[in-house]
Amino acid sequence: MPPTGLTRFNSADDGTARAALHEVCASRAWGERMLARRPYATTDALFAASDAAMAGLTAADLAEAMAGHPPIGRPKPGDPTSRREQSGMAGASDALKAEMLELNLAYQEKFGHVFLICASGRTGEQMRDAIRNRIDNTPEQEREIVRAELGKINRIRLTRIAEHAEGDAA
Numbered sequence: 001m002p003p004t005g006l007t008r009f010n011s012a013d014d015g016t017a018r019a020a021l022h023e024v025c026a027s028r029a030w031g032e033r034m035l036a037r038r039p040y041a042t043t044d045a046l047f048a049a050s051d052a053a054m055a056g057l058t059a060a061d062l063a064e065a066m067a068g069h070p071p072i073g074r075p076k077p078g079d080p081t082s083r084r085e086q087s088g089m090a091g092a093s094d095a096l097k098a099e100m101l102e103l104n105l106a107y108q109e110k111f112g113h114v115f116l117i118c119a120s121g122r123t124g125e126q127m128r129d130a131i132r133n134r135i136d137n138t139p140e141q142e143r144e145i146v147r148a149e150l151g152k153i154n155r156i157r158l159t160r161i162a163e164h165a166e167g168d169a170a
Contacts, residue, residue, distance in 0.1 A: 004163075004164070005162045005163050005164035006040060006043060006161070006162040008164075009038075009040075009162070010038050010039035010040060011039075014035060017035055017038065018031055018035055020161055021034050023157070024158055024161070025068070025150065025157075026064055026066075026067055026069075027057060027061045027062070027064045028061075028064065029053075029056075029057060029058070029061040029064075030050075030054060030057060030061065030065065033049070033052075033056065034050060034053055037049045043159065043162045043163075046158055046162060047155055050151065050155065054147060054150060054151045054154065055147075057147065059143060062143060062146060062150070063113060065150055066113045066114060066146065066150075069116055069153075070114070071101075071104045071108075071114045071115065072089060072100055072104060072117065072127050089119075089127065091124075092124035096124050097124075099128060100124065100127065100131070103115070103128065103132065103135070104131070106135060107131055107134075107135050110135065111139060111142055113146075115131050115134070116146050116149050116153075117130050117131075117149050118149050118152035120153075120156055
C-alpha cells in the first residue's frame with residue numbers, strides 16, 4: 001500500500017498535484033511528465049518517473065528548473081524548504097559566506113545560472129569546495145552535473161510529498 005502522502009498525491013485533482021510538483025521542480029516539462037504518469041504505486045515508482053522525466057529535459061527545461069533555486073548561502077526569505085536545504089550554510093563564518101557569494105557570482109557569470117547542488121546534509125565548506133571544483137567545467141559537463149543534482153533534490157522533495165501524512169507540516 002502506498003504511503004499516505006503518495007495516496008493523497010495520486011488522488012489530488014490535476015491543479016493541486018501540478019502545484020505540488022512545481023514546488024519540487026520548477027520545470028513545467030518535468031511536472032507535466034510526472035502528472036501524466038499518475039497514479040504511482042510506490043515511492044520507488046515515483047522516483048523512477050522523476051529520473052526518467054529529468055533525463056528527458058532539454059537545456060531550456062533545465063534552465064527553467066534552475067530558476068526556481070536561490071543561490072547557495074541566500075535561501076529564499078520565508079521559504080522553509082530553501083532554508084532547510086541550505087542549513088549547512090547557516091552557521092558558516094562571515095568569511096565563508098563572503099567567499100561563497102564571490103564564487104556564486106563567478107559561476108553565474110561563466111554559466112549563466114546559479115550554482116546548483118543538492119545542499120542537504122552538506123557543510124558550507126563542502127559546498128564551497130564543490131563550486132571551486134566545478135567552476136572549471138565546460139558548460140556541457142556542468143549541465144549534466146546540474147541534471148544529476150536536480151534529480152537528487154527532486155527525490156528529497158518527492159519523499160516529503162510521499163511521506164506527508166494528513167495534518168503534518170510539509
